[in-house]
Each structure stands twice: as C-alpha cells, then as structure tokens.
Amino acid sequence: MKQTMAMVAIAGVMTASSALAETAAKGDPAKAQQIVTTVCVACHAADGNSVVPANPKLAGQIPEYIAKQLTDFKSGARKNPIMFGMAAALSPEDMKNLGAFFGEKKAASGSAKDPALAAAGQKLFKGGNQSSGVPACAACHGPSGSGIPAQFPRLAGQHADYILAQLTTFRSGERANDGAKMMRVIASKMTDQEMKAVSEYISGLN
Template structure:
C-alpha cells in the first residue's frame, strides 16, 4: 500500500477507538501500549504503517493467524480509523536493563556493521527511533522480545513483507539482534 492510498482519506480516531476497545485492546492495550512483550506497541505509530500492516495481514502477505482473524473483517475505513487512533496515543517509555547490550545495540543502531554491510538502523528509523512517516515505522520503546522475534522472522524469511529488512536481518547474528532489540526498547 502506498502512502498516497492512506492520504486519500484520514481516519477518525473516535471511530477507531470503538474498534480498538472491542478488537485490539486485549493484545495491544487500550492506548496502544501493550503490556505483553509478544505484542507490539502501536501508540504513536505512523498511521500509514498501521494501515499497511493491517492490509498485509488481511491479504496474508504478512502471515499471522491471529492477526488474519482480526484484520479480515476490517474495511479500509476501519483500518484508517484504528490507525488514526493509535497514532494519536502517547507511547510509554519502557527502558532497558542490560547496559552492555544497550551499548552494543547502540553501536549497531547508530553506525551499522560495516564489515557485514549492515547499515545503521537510524538511517531508516531515525536517530531517536521515531521512524520516517509513511516510509519507515516507529521502533522506539518497542518490546525487545518483539523486536528480536521480528528481526529473526525477517532473517529466516518467515516474515517477508519488507525486502530491505529481510536483507539486513540476514546479516545479523543472534547476539547482534538481541543487542539492537535491547537498545530499541531503551529509546524514547
């Protein structure tokens, strides 16, 4: 889905809240701040990215049986409404605990790994993890275990809805993935 598809009509956060309260809140939190590390935080996420992901779940481009069931009944307008609601929510800082991992992750996030041809994460996701609207998602404060699982899914090809991420993750070791995931969780 191109950004222009989203621009054709912005969502209504109030209508989105009604859907979130009945469909999304159990896994992603009523305000988009998931308490379960297996589920992503959606608070403050770019609406275009949320619409893209919901569309890809619905079309099974991104495979997840739970999300297929959640996204399938949503209309394009519903997706835009949910996206508008989550985008308007305030992400909560998560912090991180492993200082050594944070430092190692910071080096990868900010500088990449030249010897492996891994670009700096911040080139696409911005220095503070806010992402670049309509192009790259917000990652700041995302649960480290969720980020780790997604990077491993990109690496294995299980998640194949972004060629760039598949190529980048293919070059990362488990330790590097763990480190960058810890750093991302620490970003605010």
C-alpha cells in the same frame, strides 16, 4: 560500502512510499473507538501501550504504517494467524481509523534491562556494521527511533522481545512484507547477538 548502503536505503524509501500510497488518507480516530475496545484492547491495551512483550506497542506509531500492516495481515502478505482473523472483518476505512487512533496516543516510556547489551546495540543502531554490510538502523528509523512518516515505522520503546522476533522472521523469510526485501536483506547479515543487542537498545529509546 557507504554508497551501497545509501542506495539500499533510498530504494527502500521509494518502495515504501509506493506501498503506502493507498493508505495515505487520514483516518478518524473517533470512529475506531468501538473496534479498539472490543477487539484490539485484549492484546494491545486500550491506549496501545501493550504490557505483554510478545505484543507490539501501537501507541505513537505512524498511522500509515499501522494501516499498511493491517492490510497485509488481511491479504496474507504478512502472515500471522491471530492478526489474520482480527483483520479479516476490517474495511480499508477501519484500518485508516485505527492507524489514526493509535498514532495520536502517547507512547509509554521503555527501558533497557541490560545496559551492556544496549550499549552494543547502540553502536549498531547508529553506525551499522560496515564489515558485514549492515546499515545503521537510524538511517531509516531516525536517530531517536521515531521513524520517518509515512515510510518507516517508529521503533522507540518497543518491546525488545517483539523487535527480536520480527528481525528473526525477516531473516528466515517468514515475514516478507518489506517491499524490496530491504529488511530481509539486512536481517540476513545480522548475527543472533547483533539482533539481541539492537533490540535491547531500541527498547530503551524514548
């Protein structure tokens, strides 16, 4: 079982690396300032530390990941009516610049609201669930949730509501821009309670 999980993780790394190849060039954060203050600020705040649980925190996120998501929103590979409209006018250079802008911002500290639920989530995040084939989240996102540039996104301190929503859409197939279906496969094996627990734990990582 451990060998299978490791093979899944390795396959995901290779797929993610290939998918992010086009967004690997560094952006210029200064050139993103106007877009941030006129477009992004309403939902994600000026420094990327959204205070609205439904809107993800972007501060400290891996730049290539942000650029890749914007690319997918624009193409429709990742479906979201609001972000589709926001990304429609962005050029590939704009996307890289936005990634660089938010990537250099300091992520605000998060906190778990339910200690018992977070404790259950910690076990899953660090050790997975071998009986159901769910690998440890830390295998791809790092033990501290800081992600692996430029392959897997930062999760630490992200809103629990947002993490839960993404796991749910991966499981349903509504979100399908995860390369070799890595997150869809993982989420399909998770229970509702496991999703809630790991989301709560992630929200308290800093």
